[in-house]
Amino acid sequence: MKVIGFSFGYHDSSVAFIEDGKIKAVVPEERVTRQKHDPNLPINAFRDGMKYLNWTIHDVDKIVLHEDSYNKFSRVLTSSLSGFPSTRLEFVESMKSWLSEKLWAPFNVSNEINFPLEKIEYLGHHFSHSVQGFMGSGFEESAILVIDAVGDWACSGVYRGRWENGHPHVECLEEIAFPNSLGLVYSAITGFLGFSPNDNECSVMALSAFGEPNYYKEISKIIKIKEDGLYEIDTSYFHFINFYSGAVTKKFENIFGKARPFNQKINLSSFEDIKPDSEIKRYIDLACSLQLRIEEAIISLAKYTKEKTGLDNLCLTGGVSLNCVANKKLLEEGLFKNIHIPIEPGDCGTSFGCALYALGQDMELKPEELKYEAYLGLKYDTEKTIEVTEFLKSPQFNDYIMKTAKQHKYELSVEKIENLDELASTIAENLLNDQVIGLYQGNSELGPRALGNRSIIARADKKDVAHKLSFSIKKRASYRPYALSMTEEAGEKILKTNSSIKNYKWMQYSCDLKEEFYEALKYGCHIDKSTRPQVVNQHQNKLYYQILDNMRKEGHEAIINTSFNPSGYPMVEHPSHALAMFVRTDMDILILEDTIIRKEAL
Amino acid sequence: MKYLERVFIFFTVKFLWKFKGIFHEALRRFQAVEADGVWHLYRSLDQVDNKKTRFKLFLHLLEEESHADAFVDMYEELSGEKFTKLLFERKPIGGKDDPLWKSIAFVHIGEEHATERFKYISKFHNNQYFKENIDTIVEDEMGHVDLTETLLLEVGASKEDIRKEYRSISINRWKDSFLRLLSSLYEKIANTLLSILYFAFAPFVFLQSRKKLKNYFVSLDANKIKRFER
Numbered sequence: 001m002k003v004i005g006f007s008f009g010y011h012d013s014s015v016a017f018i019e020d021g022k023i024k025a026v027v028p029e030e031r032v033t034r035q036k037h038d039p040n041l042p043i044n045a046f047r048d049g050m051k052y053l054n055w056t057i058h059d060v061d062k063i064v065l066h067e068d069s070y071n072k073f074s075r076v077l078t079s080s081l082s083g084f085p086s087t088r089l090e091f092v093e094s095m096k097s098w099l100s101e102k103l104w105a106p107f108n109v110s111n112e113i114n115f116p117l118e119k120i121e122y123l124g125h126h127f128s129h130s131v132q133g134f135m136g137s138g139f140e141e142s143a144i145l146v147i148d149a150v151g152d153w154a155c156s157g158v159y160r161g162r163w164e165n166g167h168p169h170v171e172c173l174e175e176i177a178f179p180n181s182l183g184l185v186y187s188a189i190t191g192f193l194g195f196s197p198n199d200n201e202c203s204v205m206a207l208s209a210f211g212e213p214n215y216y217k218e219i220s221k222i223i224k225i226k227e228d229g230l231y232e233i234d235t236s237y238f239h240f241i242n243f244y245s246g247a248v249t250k251k252f253e254n255i256f257g258k259a260r261p262f263n264q265k266i267n268l269s270s271f272e273d274i275k276p277d278s279e280i281k282r283y284i285d286l287a288c289s290l291q292l293r294i295e296e297a298i299i300s301l302a303k304y305t306k307e308k309t310g311l312d313n314l315c316l317t318g319g320v321s322l323n324c325v326a327n328k329k330l331l332e333e334g335l336f337k338n339i340h341i342p343i344e345p346g347d348c349g350t351s352f353g354c355a356l357y358a359l360g361q362d363m364e365l366k367p368e369e370l371k372y373e374a375y376l377g378l379k380y381d382t383e384k385t386i387e388v389t390e391f392l393k394s395p396q397f398n399d400y401i402m403k404t405a406k407q408h409k410y411e412l413s414v415e416k417i418e419n420l421d422e423l424a425s426t427i428a429e430n431l432l433n434d435q436v437i438g439l440y441q442g443n444s445e446l447g448p449r450a451l452g453n454r455s456i457i458a459r460a461d462k463k464d465v466a467h468k469l470s471f472s473i474k475k476r477a478s479y480r481p482y483a484l485s486m487t488e489e490a491g492e493k494i495l496k497t498n499s500s501i502k503n504y505k506w507m508q509y510s511c512d513l514k515e516e517f518y519e520a521l522k523y524g525c526h527i528d529k530s531t532r533p534q535v536v537n538q539h540q541n542k543l544y545y546q547i548l549d550n551m552r553k554e555g556h557e558a559i560i561n562t563s564f565n566p567s568g569y570p571m572v573e574h575p576s577h578a579l580a581m582f583v584r585t586d587m588d589i590l591i592l593e594d595t596i597i598r599k600e601a602l
Numbered sequence: 603m604k605y606l607e608r609v610f611i612f613f614t615v616k617f618l619w620k621f622k623g624i625f626h627e628a629l630r631r632f633q634a635v636e637a638d639g640v641w642h643l644y645r646s647l648d649q650v651d652n653k654k655t656r657f658k659l660f661l662h663l664l665e666e667e668s669h670a671d672a673f674v675d676m677y678e679e680l681s682g683e684k685f686t687k688l689l690f691e692r693k694p695i696g697g698k699d700d701p702l703w704k705s706i707a708f709v710h711i712g713e714e715h716a717t718e719r720f721k722y723i724s725k726f727h728n729n730q731y732f733k734e735n736i737d738t739i740v741e742d743e744m745g746h747v748d749l750t751e752t753l754l755l756e757v758g759a760s761k762e763d764i765r766k767e768y769r770s771i772s773i774n775r776w777k778d779s780f781l782r783l784l785s786s787l788y789e790k791i792a793n794t795l796l797s798i799l800y801f802a803f804a805p806f807v808f809l810q811s812r813k814k815l816k817n818y819f820v821s822l823d824a825n826k827i828k829r830f831e832r
Contacts, residue, residue: 033692034641040691064827071824082811084804091804092796096789106830117830124824153820175820196684232818241815262684358827384648384656391657400661404668404742568674568687576647580664 001363002059005355006042006109007066007128007347009102011198013042016352017049021365023136025049026344026352026376026446031573037199041105043112052378063115064358065122066350069105071152072125073098075178083241090242123354125151126318127159129345131170132353133315134161135360137340138371143309144170145301148318149183149198156182158305161315166364168357173308179240180233182297183320185223188238189290191247193283194260204287205325206480209528210268210276211288218255219289223297229304231297256286270481270526271466295326302335312337317345322448324510324532331499331509341508343374344447352376373540374451374506377444377573382592385575389414389597392583401583409602416595423594424546431459431547432554435588436469438564440578441543442593444571449507450563451534452485452544454571454578456587458560459551460484460524469560472586475567481526483507484533486558487548491535494521494557504535517557524560534561608722615726626681633673634688639712640666641692642705649702655756662749665742676735703759707767710750711775717743 005016014028027049029035029042050056076098080091101108110117123131129146144159154175161170186204187197195203224232237252239245248259260283268274268284276284298320305314314336321327321341331339342349356370391397392412401409417423430437436458445451456473458465460482470478486494491501496512503509510530513521518529525531538545551559564578565571566585572578575592582590582597590597619625643663650656677685695705717740724736754764 034637034644035687035689035692038689040689044692044694068824068828071822078811078814081800081804081808082815084808085801087804088797088800091800092793095796095799096792121827121829123827127825130825152824153822154824157820159825170825172823172825177815177817177820179815180818194684196686261682263678263682361827384653387653388657388660391654394657396661400664404665568671574644576644576660580660580667584664584667 001061001359002055003062003064003355003359004046004060005064005066005351005353005358006046007349007351007354008041009039009067009069009072009105010347011037011039012346012348013039013045014348014351015042015045015049016355017053017055018352018355018359021356021359021363021370023352023356023372023376024053025378025443026349027378028348028446028570030570031377031444034569034573034577036568036570041108041112046113048378057113057115060115061362062119062121062358063109063113064354065106065109065120066128066347066354067105067125068122068152069103073103075150075153079178079241086245087242089244093244121358123357124154125350126154126157126175127170127172128350128354129317130157130159130161130172130315131168131357132342132350133317133340133345134159134170135168135353135356136342136370136372137161137313137315138368139313139315139338139340140367141311142313142315142340143305143311143336144315144317145305146318147182147298147301147316147320149187149320150178150181153177155180155184156301156318158301158308160309160311163367166360166366168360168365168367170357174230176230179235179238180231181240182223182231182233182294183318184240185233185238186290186294186320186323188240188247189286192252192256192259193287194262194264197247201322203477203480205291205323206270206526207266207268207284207287208291208325209288209526209530210479211281211284211286213289213292214285215256215289216292219286219293223293225297225300229300229307231300257282266477266479268479268527270479271463271522273527291323291325294320294323295329298323298326299330299333299335302330302333306335314339316341317349319346321345321508324508325530327508328510328530331497331503334498339503341506343372343376343445343506346448349446374445374447375443375453375541376446379443380574382440382575382595385579386414386592386595386597388576388579410599411602413598413600414595415598418594420543421546423591423596424543425550426596427547427589427591428550428554430589431457431551431559432556434459434462434465436465436473436586437589437591438578438582438587439544439547439591440564440572440575440593441591444573447506448563449483449532449534450561450571451506452536452541452561454564454573455485455544455561456564457485457547457562459556460521460558460560461519461556463523466523466560468586469562474562481531482524482560482562484521484524484531484558485544485548485561486533486535487545487552488535488537490548490552490557491533493517495533495535501535504533505537505540507532507534509533520556521558524558531558533558604718607718611719611722612726615723619727622681626677626683629673629677629680630685630688633670633677633685634690635712635716636666636670636673637687638690638692639709640670642695642709645694646702646705650757652756655753658749658753658756662746665746669739669742672735672739676732680729680732701757701759703754703757703763704767706750706753706757707759707764708771710747710754711768711771713743713746713750715775717747 017024027045029045030038032044141162157175191197494517
């Protein structure tokens with residue numbers, strides 16, 4: 001039985017292809033269109049996925065949408081009317097997009113791909129999140145906590161999932177309604193701090209480590225934690241309804257001052273202790289206070305969930321569960337024996353959750369067999385891209401390098417190494433020689449974290465390597481830390497944690513490093529000596545494990561792993577995207593499957 | 603036609619772009635158009651069998667990608683605001699069975715128009731920083747016009763086919779411009795009607811809406827699978 005799941009309409013749209021309980025592929029539209037957080041109907045992802053799997057539309061038994069557009073429309077309409085008379089613009093703009101397109105989403109899908117409307121099913125937005133958490137967790141029974149910005153009406157929710165005779169059942173216990181949203185508060189303050197909401201929340205999380213919670217009292221008045229463990233937002237500080245007036249209200253500015261201009265320099269570094277100036281200090285203290293309060297609210301919600309369900313397993317999902325620092329605190333709290341966070345807990349991942357759940361109503365499934373690995377994307381042939389490199393020494397190309405890419409002249413050399421052990425040891429050797437390497441192999445990983453198939457890797461003990469990575473390759477702010485990848489064996493040795501090392505396979509939790517290993521891995525850590533580890537075993541990713549193991553044998557317990565994407569773009573998908581980034585930046589080596597492409601200075 | 607276009611550009615640069623919001627929005631649009639072009643070029647790479655031709659397309663897309671990024675820098679420099687991308691719906695050119703040369707012809711015409719427009723924009727604009735950036739782009743685009751012309755022949759299009767295709771693309775572009783104009787007119791009408799609707803309707807329901815937003819828990823049960831019935 002073949003089922004396709006669609007998620008789209010707000011941000012990070014995607015398509016999931018499911019066959020008999022196996023996830024065959026999940027394709028985010030952004031990877032195909034090269035538009036980060038692409039919200040459009042994922043028609044390009046759909047076509048590429050169908051072609052890759054060799055499916056035709058006649059093979060497909062049903063299509064499941066992640067959202068109930070009528071329900072969402074009722075929230076949008078209610079909210080834009082409630083602000084009368086100051087929400088005319090919000091009303092006009094939202095009605096234009098809803099009445100002309102969004103409201104008819106199921107019809108649009110049906111027309112666009114020529115699929116009968118009666119075979120299209122749909123779930124509520126937060127229900128999709130809850131099943132996205134549960135399906136694939138491997139749990140027979142579990143509490144589910146969804147913490148998000150907003151979907152249809154809900155912003156957070158507590159659910160219970162269980163299996164009965166091979167069919168999944170998820171029931172809602174409580175849903176907190178709009179505008180009480182932790183995600184919206186975090187995004188609004190992200191905007192106030194000069195970053196892009198719905199994109200740069202990770203920058204706020206990174207900044208929080210430099211600050212002191214000097215605004216904790218004020219933030220606690222905004223995010224109130226009630227006696228029963230639930231939270232309440234004082235919305236008078238935000239423009240959640242009349243959002244064209246800016247993210248925060250005057251009342252917010254009266255307490256926290258003016259918003260940070262986006263181009264105001266933040267001269268902090270994740271590996272050097274630099275004193276921030278007083279203006280920046282105000283912002284990082286706000287970030288720190290916000291982060292602290294969000295962590296408290298999440299833990300409080302988790303306690304509430306535990307009391308309400310009495311279960312030992314938790315599935316945590318929704319966009320807020322991308323906050324790896326809060327997840328760390330939750331793990332340390334030890335409220336639940338097991339916690340599962342799906343590979344992509346944001347909207348992008350709801351496509352496979354809702355499709356699996358809908359499939360589970362029609363056929364018997366086994367929870368254990370639904371567990372998945374991270375590499376759910378598509379795989380591409382690299383041959384045609386590699387052929388292009390033959391010509392990357394022509395005068396036109398050299399002109400381009402000097403004039404447009406503003407780099408030193410170089411020539412490319414290409415070497416094919418088919419033996420995996422040899423390839424891994426060559427890569428490790430080059431890492432030891434301070435080379436920054438783009439690693440492109442196999443199917444792309446789902447979610448915002450690179451896990452060894454679309455990664456840029458480097459040694460973690462050299463300042464100049466980290467600098468090169470930040471300034472000439474990734475072009476990202478130096479206060480944002482990199483993550484570390486390590487083998488399971490190394491993880492056991494260097495991570496300061498009481499929980500199972502297997503929790504760290506998808507970079508969903510930050511974790512402190514044991515003191516004695518910090519100096520040697522400092523450039524993959526944050527200023528507070530924590531890192532966002534990826535712990536790898538042989539079965540998950542053979543080549544990557546071998547590389548890490550070779551590095552370990554040379555005394556490097558872990559290496560830097562950052563996503564393979566130029567600033568402002570999604571992760572590379574096709575090998576030609578990888579080659580383009582390689583030639584446009586100072587990256588030293590590109591691995592395209594079993595081919596090593598090196599730059600040699602002229 | 604060209605004269606009319608020049609007048610239009612003069613009017614836009616000298617008068618409309620005095621409104622910073624309009625100028626900045628134009629920069630966002632230029633970025634989006636360049637990025638869209640890059641996407642089409644990426645998609646066409648795997649369709650090209652000749653590796654040298656593939657290389658030329660690749661080099662072309664590298665430069666176009668630099669142009670898209672240059673518009674991001676220009677936007678941030680000139681507006682003092684963080685750039686946010688206009689997210690276009692990506693649509694492949696023509697049908698899936700159309701030969702590759704049709705896509706290249708499409709890109710060629712686009713390059714030709716862009717070169718012309720950017721030349722005049724640079725001529726009429728006063729900001730030195732902006733002019734310098736645009737001039738660099740024009741220089742590249744002129745190269746791209748020649749390149750796409752050569753590529754067309756390399757991928758096997760005949761001169762007659764090319765001539766016909768150019769004409770049909772040009773007509774389509776004018777059609778598109780006309781439709782864009784109509785749609786902006788439609789938008790203005792929609793804005794007015796919806797504003798009237800808002801002021802006629804909202805006074806009677808806003809209190810009820812506010813009351814609904816005061817509910818702490820969601821009362822509607824959206825937690826089941828629903829299906830459409832025809």
